[in-house]
Amino acid sequence: MKKIAFVVFFALLSMSTMGQDGERKGYIGMMIGPSFPYGSFAGSEQYSDGFAGTGVNISLLNFGYKLWGNVGITAGWFGIANPIDQMSVDGMWSAGALMAGPLFSVPLSDKFDLDFKGMFGFVLLRRSFDYSETAEATGSGYEAGIMLRYNFIQKWCLMMNLETFNTRLDIQRDEDPRVSVINLSFGIAYRLK
Numbered sequence: 001m002k003k004i005a006f007v008v009f010f011a012l013l014s015m016s017t018m019g020q021d022g023e024r025k026g027y028i029g030m031m032i033g034p035s036f037p038y039g040s041f042a043g044s045e046q047y048s049d050g051f052a053g054t055g056v057n058i059s060l061l062n063f064g065y066k067l068w069g070n071v072g073i074t075a076g077w078f079g080i081a082n083p084i085d086q087m088s089v090d091g092m093w094s095a096g097a098l099m100a101g102p103l104f105s106v107p108l109s110d111k112f113d114l115d116f117k118g119m120f121g122f123v124l125l126r127r128s129f130d131y132s133e134t135a136e137a138t139g140s141g142y143e144a145g146i147m148l149r150y151n152f153i154q155k156w157c158l159m160m161n162l163e164t165f166n167t168r169l170d171i172q173r174d175e176d177p178r179v180s181v182i183n184l185s186f187g188i189a190y191r192l193k
Contacts, residue, residue: 026065026072027149029189031161032058035080036184040177041093044086050177052093055082057183062159064103064115064147065192074103074117076143080165080181084129091129095167095179098122099143113157115147123167125179141167141179151191161185 035057036042043049059078066072077098084091099121106114123141128134145163152158161183168178 024151024154024191024193025067026063026192027157027159027189028061028063028192029157029159029187030058030060031062031078031159031185031187032056033161033183033185035082036182037082037180038182039180041082041180043177048177050082050093050179051084051086052082052181053085055080055093055181057081057165057181057185059161059185059187062161062187062189064105064117066103066105070105070107072103072105073100074115074119075100076119080183082181084127089129089131091127093125093127093179095123095125095141095165097124097141097143097165097167099141111151113149113151115149116145117147117163118142118144123169125167125169125171127171135171137169137171139167139169141165145183149189155191157189157191159185159187159189161187 035055037052041050041052044051057080061077064074079096082093099119101119104116120142124138126136143165147161150158166180
């Protein structure tokens with residue numbers, strides 16, 4: 001009888017531990033990956049085009065937390081850098097953003113979650129050329145995307161993110177292009193209770 005009670009006790013304890021693992025409601029992590037310009041931002045035919053090439057995106061803060069069922073909040077602090085090649089003059093588009101918005105998270109299995117998110121917030125945009133001409137502007141922008149999370153152990157997950165980031169800020173002229181990029185990023189996050 002003692003053996004049965006012992007087995008039942010440890011079975012209940014392990015079920016309780018597994019239940020706690022599923023109760024992790026959020027994450028906080030970092031990501032990095034390529035940044036692909038599109039639209040007039042990637043164009044190179046008109047004066048108003050951005051002449052932007054493929055660059056890099058870095059997310060220093062990638063946060064999400066479920067508040068009610070599958071619905072929650074998300075926030076990010078990230079930057080992009082895309083090279084400029086305009087008439088043999090080298091330069092760089094760079095933007096930093098701090099954003100927040102809604103999150104909808106769908107558990108696909110015990111190990112995988114799919115997040116749909118949209119964010120709006122503050123953007124600092126800078127354009128610089130190799131001959132030291134630099135211009136910048138501040139304003140707002142938005143980001144929307146999906147993220148797949150793989151919960152490989154209880155407290156950590158790997159992340160793959162696909163999102164679009166857009167802003168329209170006038171730096172020096174009325175015809176500056178809309179900054180439009182698709183970011184593909186990969187990273188790791190700590191899972192929050």
